[in-house]
Every structure is written in structure tokens, then in C-alpha cells.
Amino acid sequence: xxxxxxxxxxxxxxxxxxxxxxxxxxxxxxxxxxxxxxxxxxxxxxxxxxxxxxxxxxxxxxxxxxxxxxxxxxxxxxxxxxxxxxxxxxxxxxxxxxxxxxxxxxxxxxxxxxxxxxxxxxxxxxxxxxxxxxxxxxxxxxxxxxxxxxxxxxxxxxxxxxxxxxxxxxxxxxxxxxxxxxxxxxxxxxxxxxxxxxxxxxxxxxxxxxxxxxxxxxxxxxxxxxxxxxxxxxxxxxxxxxxxxxxxxxxxxxxxxxxxxxxxxxx
Numbered sequence: 001x002x003x004x005x006x007x008x009x010x011x012x013x014x015x016x017x018x019x020x021x022x023x024x025x026x027x028x029x030x031x032x033x034x035x036x037x038x039x040x041x042x043x044x045x046x047x048x049x050x051x052x053x054x055x056x057x058x059x060x061x062x063x064x065x066x067x068x069x070x071x072x073x074x075x076x077x078x079x080x081x082x083x084x085x086x087x088x089x090x091x092x093x094x095x096x097x098x099x100x101x102x103x104x105x106x107x108x109x110x111x112x113x114x115x116x117x118x119x120x121x122x123x124x125x126x127x128x129x130x131x132x133x134x135x136x137x138x139x140x141x142x143x144x145x146x147x148x149x150x151x152x153x154x155x156x157x158x159x160x161x162x163x164x165x166x167x168x169x170x171x172x173x174x175x176x177x178x179x180x181x182x183x184x185x186x187x188x189x190x191x192x193x194x195x196x197x198x199x200x201x202x203x204x205x206x207x208x209x210x211x212x213x214x215x216x217x218x219x220x221x222x223x224x225x226x227x228x229x230x231x232x233x234x235x236x237x238x239x240x241x242x243x244x245x246x247x248x249x250x251x252x253x254x255x256x257x258x259x260x261x262x263x264x265x266x267x
Contacts, residue, residue, distance in 0.1 A: 118142045
């Protein structure tokens, strides 16, 4: 998580890692900065879809079908960061969220509700009639299984995932878009860190690096430039050496090193 933060703070990249540090959605960098590390934030389709069909419903009579799909974001969190639990608790209390969590590889799977649904459908003889049909009377919804938490384990190679982490899957059952879900997650993290915006988050998390001499303020930056830059080098390799006291071997990922060494970042 420390290296993830450093990469986000400097606006850099880590070419040899399977982990992604930025997504197309505004607010994704704030999530990474807080240690919320998903493998993907993908819009796999519209939340609502309507179609006309002929099937076995009501004796093969033509009818209209509406499907509602829930957006989901899966991520790994640090087991050692107390703010992880604060964030999870806030998600469990959120009225829009259904949450699936597990602490580490052998932790017990906890569900915020027994049935965490992925999609559900309803039918009506006319398109306009769909609005009058309550979802509660629709057929059984498609549910998420516990295996969804595998997607919360950060990738460390093509075939390996980091299982020793706080795994969380957050399913949004509201009517908003995926961008709205990302924004909700960012707002929760801002409250957890007790700051008002991204600049406050950068200041709070970046100051220890500035005081330690690793980063400095980019006083000549333009509006699109990142506010922090490495104090000595402009690449991540040097920070890798400082964190792990070694250079990355070809084909090895940063997370492989974590299995051999541990380190702590002073708050």
C-alpha cells in the first residue's frame, strides 16, 4: 500500500506491476491513495435494459421485460490499517450498498444481507406497464456468490492473487451510474480521513513523505500537473530500492517482495 500511495502521490507509474493505479473514473486516484486497490473499475453495461420478447412467460404471449443490473466494485484493503475497518463499517451502514467482506485468506465471509443480488427482471404486457409492476413480485433475482471476493484479491501475476488482505465487494443497488458509485466511495474515504477534498487528502497523506525528504512540492506546476514530485529522482525505481532494500528482479512484482520482507511507513 505504501508503494501504491507513492506512485499516486507522484503521478508516476510502475510498469512491472499487475496492479493499476488509475482508472477512467474521476476519484479513482483518491481511492488508491486511501489504500482501496481494485483490479478493475469497469462499466459492463447499462443499469437498466428493456426488451420485447416471446418466451414461455404467460403462454408464449408477446410481452416486455425490464432488467436492472447492479454495479459492483471489488477491492483489497490493508489488514494493518485501522482505517480499513472504519471504511468497511461505513459501507455496511450505507443505505445504497450491499456488502460482502472477508478478513484475509482464512477469514469468515460476512454479508450485509443474506441475498446480495446482481440483477433482477420484471415483466408486463406493455412497455408502459413495466413501471406499474413492483420488483418484489418479479422472478428470483440473480445473486452474487461468495466467490465474488476472489475479484477483491489484488493481482500479483497472471495466475496469482494476494489473498492476505481485507477483501471487500461493494454492490450499489441505487439508480445511479458507476460514476456515482465511485463518488460515494470517495466521499466515505474523505470522511474516514476527516478531510474535505482531494487536496486535503494529498496534504494529509503526502506530508510525511515531504517531511521525510522523499517528496517536495511542485511549485512550478501547471493546472494539470501533479502537486508533488520526487525530491531526488523522477522514477519509482529508487523508491522501490528504499522500500525493499533491493532492486526488482525481472519478472518479479512488488508484491512478491512483500512475502519476504515487511516494512512500516511512519504516519
